[in-house]
């Protein structure tokens with residue numbers, strides 16, 4: 374664990390003024406070599422433009438330098454307004470966006486261009502294909518390959534520093550790898566305390582992703598969309614708060630630390646500045662090996678949690694179920 378942690382870099386590059394003094398980052402495989410991705414970002418799912426704007430302004434004021442959004446969130450205009458208002462140099466922050474799955478070549482380029490337009494930027498740091506199929510769960514190997522190839526061409530024109538996927542399982546990753554000329558940088562999937570010992574179907578083939586050099590990234594790190602009572606377990610539950618007492622840290626801080634200590638980037642969502650601050654204070658302590666193991670063994674909250682348990686294309690597209 375110590376070795377992995379030591380291998381992480383700091384974001385932003387030296388020489389930049391203002392907060393954050395040092396935000397740990399992890400290396401991902403970009404279109405033209407390595408790219409540094411901050412381990413902490415602010416999530417924006419389900420926020421409208423106005424809430425997304427104020428969340429990003431608050432989070433960046435507290436030192437965040439990474440925002441996660443998507444075409445499907447319909448809040449990129451708000452995110453872009455916040456970024457413009459902050460007046461940071463473009464290289465000082467990291468934007469992840471996503472285009473829908475299931476697009477043909479021209480629709481892929483058009484959707485990705487539209488993200489840039491809404492965000493008001495010339496490029497994103499990471500563009501993901503949101504789903505291995507369209508949101509109606511219709512998709513095929515051929516369609517995935519067409520979309521990936523079109524995304525590569527789009528990114529190579531300087532519009533994304535890295536590209537990746539979200540909700541993909543092993544077989545769907547293999548579809549992409551068959552045709553890929555640009556590395557698949559990241560697979561963004563649901564992952565949090567409670568899923569550390571879950572099987573490969575729940576974890577979107579975590580170990581295979583890693584074996585293939587694809588960075589495994591957590592969404593819903595606090596089990597936000599999980600059904601009650603699971604949705605509070607990583608905030609006020611006995612396991613995380615009990616461990617937190619030893620380190621003078623809160624439940625969310627322990628839950629997030631368990632992820633970043635493994636080199637897994639997190640994008641907790643909050644519209645409450647005190648919560649954002651709390652969620653950012655996770656780089657000044659280290660969980661013991663024993664506590665990491667306890668958190669990894671936890672079977673709760675929900676494995677593949679809450680309403681999204683069956684939403685991934687790998688489970689939604691019946692003919693592609695991996696057995």
Ligand SMILES: NC(=O)c1ccc[n+]([C@@H]2O[C@H](COP(=O)([O-])OP(=O)(O)OC[C@H]3O[C@@H](n4cnc5c(N)ncnc54)[C@H](OP(=O)(O)O)[C@@H]3O)[C@@H](O)[C@H]2O)c1
Nearest residue numbers: 416417418441592593594595596597625641642643644648
């Ligand atoms: N690729 C995908 O398909 C996908 C799917 C889901 C999510 N995501 C990304 O991942 C991000 C995070 O996931 P998520 O939004 O599902 O949920 P989450 O970050 O796991 O949890 C968010 C919830 O936790 C609460 N919270 C956050 N910090 C807290 C704290 N310190 N104390 C108490 N409550 C706290 C928030 O409420 P308050 O606002 O009251 O703090 C909010 O209700 C998303 O916003 C999105 O960017 C991606």
